[in-house]
Amino acid sequence: MLRPEDRAAAGDLLWRYTALLDEDRLEDWTELFVEDCLYRILTKENEVQSLPLPLVLCDNKNMLRDRVQSLRQANIYNIHTDRHVVGFPHIAEEGEFLSVSASYALYQTDQEGVTRLFSVGCYRDRLVRVDGALLFKEKTVIVDTAGILTLLATPI
Amino acid sequence: MLRPEDRAAAGDLLWRYTALLDEDRLEDWTELFVEDCLYRILTKENEVQSLPLPLVLCDNKNMLRDRVQSLRQANIYNIHTDRHVVGFPHIAEEGEFLSVSASYALYQTDQEGVTRLFSVGCYRDRLVRVDGALLFKEKTVIVDTAGILTLLATPI
Amino acid sequence: MLRPEDRAAAGDLLWRYTALLDEDRLEDWTELFVEDCLYRILTKENEVQSLPLPLVLCDNKNMLRDRVQSLRQANIYNIHTDRHVVGFPHIAEEGEFLSVSASYALYQTDQEGVTRLFSVGCYRDRLVRVDGALLFKEKTVIVDTAGILTLLATPI
Numbered sequence: 001m002l003r004p005e006d007r008a009a010a011g012d013l014l015w016r017y018t019a020l021l022d023e024d025r026l027e028d029w030t031e032l033f034v035e036d037c038l039y040r041i042l043t044k045e046n047e048v049q050s051l052p053l054p055l056v057l058c059d060n061k062n063m064l065r066d067r068v069q070s071l072r073q074a075n076i077y078n079i080h081t082d083r084h085v086v087g088f089p090h091i092a093e094e095g096e097f098l099s100v101s102a103s104y105a106l107y108q109t110d111q112e113g114v115t116r117l118f119s120v121g122c123y124r125d126r127l128v129r130v131d132g133a134l135l136f137k138e139k140t141v142i143v144d145t146a147g148i149l150t151l152l153a154t155p156i
Numbered sequence: 157m158l159r160p161e162d163r164a165a166a167g168d169l170l171w172r173y174t175a176l177l178d179e180d181r182l183e184d185w186t187e188l189f190v191e192d193c194l195y196r197i198l199t200k201e202n203e204v205q206s207l208p209l210p211l212v213l214c215d216n217k218n219m220l221r222d223r224v225q226s227l228r229q230a231n232i233y234n235i236h237t238d239r240h241v242v243g244f245p246h247i248a249e250e251g252e253f254l255s256v257s258a259s260y261a262l263y264q265t266d267q268e269g270v271t272r273l274f275s276v277g278c279y280r281d282r283l284v285r286v287d288g289a290l291l292f293k294e295k296t297v298i299v300d301t302a303g304i305l306t307l308l309a310t311p312i
Numbered sequence: 313m314l315r316p317e318d319r320a321a322a323g324d325l326l327w328r329y330t331a332l333l334d335e336d337r338l339e340d341w342t343e344l345f346v347e348d349c350l351y352r353i354l355t356k357e358n359e360v361q362s363l364p365l366p367l368v369l370c371d372n373k374n375m376l377r378d379r380v381q382s383l384r385q386a387n388i389y390n391i392h393t394d395r396h397v398v399g400f401p402h403i404a405e406e407g408e409f410l411s412v413s414a415s416y417a418l419y420q421t422d423q424e425g426v427t428r429l430f431s432v433g434c435y436r437d438r439l440v441r442v443d444g445a446l447l448f449k450e451k452t453v454i455v456d457t458a459g460i461l462t463l464l465a466t467p468i
Contacts, residue, residue, distance in 0.1 A: 087241040113458025146269025302425025
């Protein structure tokens with residue numbers, strides 16, 4: 001059985017992940033990953049058929065840092081704020097990792113204050129303990145919503 | 157006070173319920189219920205006025221199995237994938253049961269990858285322990301969204 | 313480390329807050345606050361810039377009661393039912409308080425049963441223990457969705 005303190009710590013990391021994105025603290029967001037991490041966004045179709053065609057693939061932390069830096073510089077994408085609502089998660093031990101699964105809905109609000117549903121899907125994560133703190137070893141985002149992925153800029 | 161392991165197990169069952177629906181594993185979904193179960197979908201109006209007019213009523217597990225089988229065969233309903241986002245739940249002891257209450261939002265994504273809100277509402281569930289595992293004795297879905305219920309096919 | 317029973321009690325209060333609103337039990341909802349409470353609704357813009365311009369500000373429980381009473385009497389606002397879906401929360405000790413942070417999505421369903429997204433945002437709360445029960449000392453709602461705030465009537 002999973003220890004209550006591990007469950008709590010995993011839930012806190014999941015919460016922190018979305019809170020930092022929603023507050024546009026992207027640099028701090030990268031610090032939730034280990035150096036040798038995997039971040040990827042797949043479509044549900046890809047995942048079901050085991051197709052190796054991620055929409056986004058970063059297989060180390062420097063790629064995440066680069067991505068954030070180019071978002072800060074380019075900044076030509078549609079300006080918005082994000083709001084993640086993450087459903088009640090499943091947290092379990094999986095060998096040396098903690099695995100976390102959760103549904104999400106991601107809303108974007110434009111500069112006129114109009115909110116639209118941007119994407120729904122789920123997270124499949126592997127967490128690892130480093131110096132007493134939990135960090136993401138793997139973050140896999142599986143998106144149901146394919147129609148708007150051309151607008152994909154900030155992380156999900 | 158509810159034991160932490162019971163709280164965790166109830167949360168896991170709630171998560172599993174929606175994960176199986178979202179992955180279209182309907183046959184596995186029926187296995188989350190005891191044989192002598194109650195599954196029903198009510199409108200909020202029905203529930204407030206105590207009207208005995210459920211939109212869907214299955215009062216044993218074979219009815220759930222039949223429902224899944226006819227969905228598999230008929231398959232003439234609008235093709236979509238589901239995504240449930242379940243709000244933070246309330247879990248309590250209630251005699252021999254665990255009661256679980258939670259809000260949900262259910263999104264459907266069509267074959268073009270366009271996601272729409274299908275229904276919001278809440279769950280009012282009774283869970284029972286059988287051979288050490290928690291299962292649904294009763295699952296009551298109270299739906300706010302009435303306008304689209306003619307499209308109701310897969311379970312909520 | 314936060315005690316499991318405090319985490320559970322804070323989660324229960326958060327759940328009860330939205331359940332009472334969604335069931336239109338506004339009088340019971342006021343009882344979740346201490347007399348000397350703060351309830352306010354801010355825009356995300358206000359909060360980021362630390363502007364002291366709340367959309368709604370009630371700095372004691374009588375103001376909440378008055379607000380509910382005038383909603384009951386005036387009742388000329390658009391009739392709807394609410395449904396909150398609250399994301400997985402962050403709960404922590406903060407001196408004498410428990411702090412709770414959570415994202416929310418608020419849907420409204422009109423009398424024809426049509427559901428629309430009304431607002432997304434987050435809660436930043438401070439809870440205090442009074443006679444063994446947790447109550448809200450402060451409830452701050454930070455809304456992303458500004459475009460529809462002229463329709464703001466029932467609490468978020």
